[in-house]
Amino acid sequence: MAGTEMISNSESNDKFFEGVEKLIEIWFTPVKHADLRKITRQQWENVLKIVRCEIISFTQSEQVDAYVLSESSMFVSRRRWILKTCGKTTPLRCVRAVLQLAQETAGHSRVQNVFYSRREFARPTAQLKPHDNFDSEVELLDSFFGDGRAYIMGPEKDCWYLYTLLPLEGTVDALEKEQQNVGIGCESLEPDQTIEILMSDLDPAVMDIFTRAASANAAEATRASGIDKLIPGMVIDDYLFDPCGYSMNGVAKDGCYMTIHITPEPQCSYVSFESNVSAASYDALLARVLAAFRPNKFIVTVFATPNSPGADASRQLKKFSSLGTYSQKDAQHCRFSGYELHYALYCKFPS
Numbered sequence: 244m245a246g247t248e249m250i251s252n253s254e255s256n257d258k259f260f261e262g263v264e265k266l267i268e269i270w271f272t273p274v275k276h277a278d279l280r281k282i283t284r285q286q287w288e289n290v291l292k293i294v295r296c297e298i299i300s301f302t303q304s305e306q307v308d309a310y311v312l313s314e315s316s317m318f319v320s321r322r323r324w325i326l327k328t329c330g331k332t333t334p335l336r337c338v339r340a341v342l343q344l345a346q347e348t349a350g351h352s353r354v355q356n357v358f359y360s361r362r363e364f365a366r367p368t369a370q371l372k373p374h375d376n377f378d379s380e381v382e383l384l385d386s387f388f389g390d391g392r393a394y395i396m397g398p399e400k401d402c403w404y405l406y407t408l409l410p411l412e413g414t415v416d417a418l419e420k421e422q423q424n425v426g427i428g429c430e431s432l433e434p435d436q437t438i439e440i441l442m443s444d445l446d447p448a449v450m451d452i453f454t455r456a457a458s459a460n461a462a463e464a465t466r467a468s469g470i471d472k473l474i475p476g477m478v479i480d481d482y483l484f485d486p487c488g489y490s491m492n493g494v495a496k497d498g499c500y501m502t503i504h505i506t507p508e509p510q511c512s513y514v515s516f517e518s519n520v521s522a523a524s525y526d527a528l529l530a531r532v533l534a535a536f537r538p539n540k541f542i543v544t545v546f547a548t549p550n551s552p553g554a555d556a557s558r559q560l561k562k563f564s565s566l567g568t569y570s571q572k573d574a575q576h577c578r579f580s581g582y583e584l585h586y587a588l589y590c591k592f593p594s
């Protein structure tokens with residue numbers, strides 16, 4: 244597919260794929276009748292050409308359109324757009340086109356918030372501009388959004404980068420007023436949360452499930468790995484690549500989504516899990532995900548609005564660190580633009 248580039252080192256016969264994704268999420272200020280789902284599939288296909296990937300499957304719930312891509316996933320809802328792409332894709336190159344479509348086709352002209360994040364790449368120098376370094380990514384994002392703030396969390400090799408808009412004093416009050424003026428009420432102040440688990444160096448026996456040699460199709464891999472049991476009530480759209488690799492989106496009636504992407508090659512094994520499912524504690528979900536994939540190392544991030552049950556994730560992650568199988572190597576907490584963010588890095592004990 245357009246963005247797929249396996250780097251083959253003939254001496255070691257090492258086939259490398261960059262599983263680490265770039266993740267961009269844009270929230271638009273609510274406007275009556277505006278809806279990003281007015282953007283047509285053909286228009287999205289044109290946008291994704293800029294990113295160097297393609298749509299390979301589609302499913303939807305009442306609240307969200309979910310696309311499986313040749314390199315990960317895209318989710319489109321009324322005022323939230325999420326694009327997550329791996330390999331040598333260039334998601335930030337399409338932001339201008341998306342902002343234009345949001346305005347001209349969907350009726351959204353004001354951005355409320357932006358989150359761009361990624362883990363450190365396994366091979367940063369193999370990325371295409373602006374993704375070859377975080378400074379260039381920030382420079383491009385600032386050229387669109389102006390008031391950005393960049394964070395780097397964790398130790399150098401395992402660090403996690405984040406760009407978001409500056410916290411503005413009184414933003415939430417101002418927003419609330421604005422929404423009342425346009426007759427939307429306070430629906431944008433609904434609780435929101437996202438958990439991401441970025442796993443590397445995984446159990447080869449588990450990774451083997453995500454090969455065509457071991458599984459006849461995606462549904463078989465989904466069942467054999469237990470992915471279908473991670474979050475109940477998800478309608479699953481899954482895809483098994485040839486000869487290996489796996490992607491899935493899940494959507495639920497309540498508007499929740501989950502997405503999992505798997506690079507099983509032993510020399511660069513990587514799995515990402517993401518969901519906006521709400522939970523008072525993420526311990527049980529985290530434990531199920533870790534039991535399914537058995538990584539040696541993982542980063543977990545939790546974003547939550549203060550009114551979300553997930554806002555207390557810091558205490559939970561601390562508690563989780565005492566479970567014994569993994570030791571917490573690093574943990575950080577940030578508060579900005581109406582969100583709490585927790586980052587933690589874990590390694591199998593003893594590492």
Ligand SMILES: C[S@+](CC[C@H](N)C(=O)[O-])C[C@H]1O[C@@H](n2cnc3c(N)ncnc32)[C@H](O)[C@@H]1O
Pocket residue numbers: 244247260261262263264313314315328329330484485486487488489490503504505506507508513514515
């Ligand atoms: C798209 S998937 C999931 C990547 C994801 N970001 C992750 O978490 O690892 C990538 C896996 O599929 C494999 N693959 C096979 N054919 C592919 C294709 N045409 N496009 C993208 N990946 C492909 C890659 O080698 C890799 O193992």
